Amino acid sequence: MRRRDLIRLGGIGLVSGTSLLIGCSNASVAPTPTFSVTETTTANASPPTSAQTPVPQTSAAPSTAVLTIYSGRSRSLIGPLLDRVGQEVGLDVRVRYGDTAELATAILEEGDRSPADLSFGQDAGALGALAKEGRLIPLPVELLERVPAAFRSRQGLWIGISGRVRTVVYNTDRVRAEEIPASIVDFAGNGRWRGRLGWAPTNGSFQAFVTALRRLRGEDVARSWLESLKALETRVFPNNATIVQATINGEVEAGFVNHYYLMRERAQAGRPLPAENFFYTNGDPGGLVNVAGVGILVTSRAQDAALRFLDYLLTTAAQRYFAEQTFEYPLVKGVSAHPDLPPLETLNPPALDLSDLDDLRGTLSLLQEVGLL
Amino acid sequence: MQTHDLLALVIVLLAVIPVLYLVWRAAGGGERTLATLLHPRTGQLLLRSVGLAAAVAGTSAVVALPLACLTERVAVPGRRWIGVLVALPLAVPSYLTAYAVVAAFGPRGALASLLDRSVGSFRLPEVYGFFGAWLTLTLVTYPYSYLAVRAALRGFDPAFEEVARTLGTGRWMRFWRVTVPLLGPAVLSGMLLAALYTLSDFGAIAILRYSTLTYSVYNQYRLSFDRSAAAGLALLLVSLAVMLVLAAREWQRRVAFYRTVGVRRPQAALRLRWWGWLLVLASSVFPALALGLPVGMALYWFARARAIGEVLPSVGEPLVNTLWVSLLAGAVTVAAAFPVSRSVVRGRRRLATVLDVPLWIAYGLPGIVLALALVSISVRFAPWLYQTIPLLIFGYTLRFLSEAVGTLRGTLVQQNPRLEEAARTLGMRPWQVWVKVQLPLTLPGLVNAYAAVFLTTVKELPVTLLLSPIDFRTLSTTVWNATADAFWSHAALPALLLVCVGVAPMGLLGWWQERAEGRRGIQ
Numbered sequence: 001m002r003r004r005d006l007i008r009l010g011g012i013g014l015v016s017g018t019s020l021l022i023g024c025s026n027a028s029v030a031p032t033p034t035f036s037v038t039e040t041t042t043a044n045a046s047p048p049t050s051a052q053t054p055v056p057q058t059s060a061a062p063s064t065a066v067l068t069i070y071s072g073r074s075r076s077l078i079g080p081l082l083d084r085v086g087q088e089v090g091l092d093v094r095v096r097y098g099d100t101a102e103l104a105t106a107i108l109e110e111g112d113r114s115p116a117d118l119s120f121g122q123d124a125g126a127l128g129a130l131a132k133e134g135r136l137i138p139l140p141v142e143l144l145e146r147v148p149a150a151f152r153s154r155q156g157l158w159i160g161i162s163g164r165v166r167t168v169v170y171n172t173d174r175v176r177a178e179e180i181p182a183s184i185v186d187f188a189g190n191g192r193w194r195g196r197l198g199w200a201p202t203n204g205s206f207q208a209f210v211t212a213l214r215r216l217r218g219e220d221v222a223r224s225w226l227e228s229l230k231a232l233e234t235r236v237f238p239n240n241a242t243i244v245q246a247t248i249n250g251e252v253e254a255g256f257v258n259h260y261y262l263m264r265e266r267a268q269a270g271r272p273l274p275a276e277n278f279f280y281t282n283g284d285p286g287g288l289v290n291v292a293g294v295g296i297l298v299t300s301r302a303q304d305a306a307l308r309f310l311d312y313l314l315t316t317a318a319q320r321y322f323a324e325q326t327f328e329y330p331l332v333k334g335v336s337a338h339p340d341l342p343p344l345e346t347l348n349p350p351a352l353d354l355s356d357l358d359d360l361r362g363t364l365s366l367l368q369e370v371g372l373l
Numbered sequence: 374m375q376t377h378d379l380l381a382l383v384i385v386l387l388a389v390i391p392v393l394y395l396v397w398r399a400a401g402g403g404e405r406t407l408a409t410l411l412h413p414r415t416g417q418l419l420l421r422s423v424g425l426a427a428a429v430a431g432t433s434a435v436v437a438l439p440l441a442c443l444t445e446r447v448a449v450p451g452r453r454w455i456g457v458l459v460a461l462p463l464a465v466p467s468y469l470t471a472y473a474v475v476a477a478f479g480p481r482g483a484l485a486s487l488l489d490r491s492v493g494s495f496r497l498p499e500v501y502g503f504f505g506a507w508l509t510l511t512l513v514t515y516p517y518s519y520l521a522v523r524a525a526l527r528g529f530d531p532a533f534e535e536v537a538r539t540l541g542t543g544r545w546m547r548f549w550r551v552t553v554p555l556l557g558p559a560v561l562s563g564m565l566l567a568a569l570y571t572l573s574d575f576g577a578i579a580i581l582r583y584s585t586l587t588y589s590v591y592n593q594y595r596l597s598f599d600r601s602a603a604a605g606l607a608l609l610l611v612s613l614a615v616m617l618v619l620a621a622r623e624w625q626r627r628v629a630f631y632r633t634v635g636v637r638r639p640q641a642a643l644r645l646r647w648w649g650w651l652l653v654l655a656s657s658v659f660p661a662l663a664l665g666l667p668v669g670m671a672l673y674w675f676a677r678a679r680a681i682g683e684v685l686p687s688v689g690e691p692l693v694n695t696l697w698v699s700l701l702a703g704a705v706t707v708a709a710a711f712p713v714s715r716s717v718v719r720g721r722r723r724l725a726t727v728l729d730v731p732l733w734i735a736y737g738l739p740g741i742v743l744a745l746a747l748v749s750i751s752v753r754f755a756p757w758l759y760q761t762i763p764l765l766i767f768g769y770t771l772r773f774l775s776e777a778v779g780t781l782r783g784t785l786v787q788q789n790p791r792l793e794e795a796a797r798t799l800g801m802r803p804w805q806v807w808v809k810v811q812l813p814l815t816l817p818g819l820v821n822a823y824a825a826v827f828l829t830t831v832k833e834l835p836v837t838l839l840l841s842p843i844d845f846r847t848l849s850t851t852v853w854n855a856t857a858d859a860f861w862s863h864a865a866l867p868a869l870l871l872v873c874v875g876v877a878p879m880g881l882l883g884w885w886q887e888r889a890e891g892r893r894g895i896q
Contacts (some may be wrong), residue, residue, distance in 0.1 A: 068843060072856075074857075075854060076854075076855070076860050076863070094843045094844045095843065095844060095846075096760075096843040097854065099595065099596070101596050102596060104596055105595065105596065105597065108598065109749065109752055110752050110759075111752075113752065113756040113759070115759070115760060115777040115843070119773055184726075202592060202595075202596060235501070235582070236582055236584075237582075238579060238580075238857055239857065249480070249481040250479045250480070250481065251479070251481060258555070270681075284601075341678075361598045364596055364598065365597070367596075368593065368597065371414045373592045373593060373596055
């Protein structure tokens, strides 16, 4: 049973008797994992990491520390990993799942009272926005250096955990690869695609792509691209997964997604699917390589626990999970991507520093002005 | 003023706190709020919301009338069971029905592939957008109209029509001057519920991609750094709902008429002609779809997951959570509703009016708006409440308070206050009067209100989604999250359980009432 909960419960005078009832039921439902810290070192798959981690061991019984994570990545995708990490590191991990931008705005709204310790964002943009608002602590250099400089914050305020590439998923029965415009910008105003495209304006990765487009080509191009695709009756989906399914079904012919959703569908289907990913390898904004990453909150009272957690995410074992289970690009050296994917080095993404994607605020207002949110 | 009146006042004041907060927050935005409200898109969203609500309310009434006549006035075998069955879709959450509608009528749905195989390529009407939203919301809301009309038919006094006949009026005249005014209030209250449901729904709307004001409020609130504009939009939505409620109430007050002397006679059984049966048949499509589609789809998901040997996550925890939270929400809501309804019925007239206004506002407050306001309020002013179970229960209580008060009020009005006075003169203490006289008389109302709150809590989505503590999963949030990520097989079992948990008390209550009513019967 968590003390914080009890204190909260105790303070409530809404309905007499309520607190008592809840206190009981919580106690019976919540098992507290009791792994010790020593397990961490032995369980770690990559030997050098944990020994080097500058994690000051505080006196506040670390084995039962509660770590609250706000995850913009879905439970189905990384729930198993988070559960496992919690056990391996000996933490009682609690996760609030939601859209990346939603959780970022929630953290800002919560301000100094935010219960979050660690933000696991779906894209660099939302993490950048949190960093910009002064919500993240600088991370230890030792942790940062395990990931190439391109995939972490310039100021060391967040770090990429796994890489994901923006692609155009298309239905191979309806679309030939040659038909896909050489630049994603050229989808705009192209009648060939009227009513045949899918996008997810509420999705964090899509929003980060819009931020990239604003950065690379300017505000006007981004705005007219959005307006034009809206005028082309591009269909709105709640997320990438549904776009990919609709593409496979032929409900739409192509959609703007991250690369790994199709891989997951293939793994589940067990039969050839009529869909392919189109990778922009010509430096076009459409081929943005983004990261899912982690930042630790200044308001967190469990920063040590958060660092231990982060440390584990950068071990070979955890990185393999991303390669094998979520089909993302592992970012730590020595762990290779899924064999079905083009290697990270061949992708040739647009020249853009991921730290410059931090204007989520501007992108959200743009999406609202265009009428997509 | 007596203590219980004061208690009632405090409770209804709590109920309008979210609205007051929104006003304050929207005002804080100043020009930005105004700019958002005056943006052309806002008008467009408003029109969509109103149009959809009107269409759904209209169809649900049209569907409900023949069905209510059938189960109440026509001597068909097993009509009581049909009556229970027709009302059951009340237990199915709208987002589940929405998925089922897409699965059945979507571009690659069951119907499309069936047609593909038999007729060849054939283009179905687009399910996404207005059509799908209208169909889905009609399927989930017609039971409200049905229950209201059925109750009115049950109390229908044949004398009025007979008198009209003796006065030589024609059939149409009688219909317009007698039947419509008699059934009108019930039809209207059913339509009002359907319209309010439509205005506040966001699950089905999101799935069917028909953006309305509600959905926009949800997204703007979630995805903007400046929430004052979103608060302004939310207020617009609230005022729309409240206006609807007040207009309906005004009309109902005007048309009410009833027998002043004598006793109502039982009604004669109605004989349907061929077109009557046709009408009934056409209407039955709705209950069949409303129950068959979601249950069928969940069973299909389940069977497919079993067939490929997929290991499904355990649903024990969400089930237990759903059960105890809903049971608790029912108890707290009814407990809060009782003093309020008592004061409304028994208190001074002025007090009743004062209590009434916040209740109507709370009635029109969409769940999503309520939840968002409570999130902000608790974060700012009561961080110790943020993401806790008590706040969740509080949210449910505010959400369903008006409905519970409505039900209890109906029961209390029928009680003669003289009974209590008599008990007091016979030397009973106030608590004894309450236990020995009032409680037994009020029990049916309490049970009904409790069952209704329980049922709606089980399937409630927005309040649960936004106010639940971290890692607290219920059946409805499990289904919602699994389907949002397209993990259909993971949604199967919780969806089935959700319907079962909701249907069980509905069926039981329906059967209980039908049995009580059945003794009277039709002749």
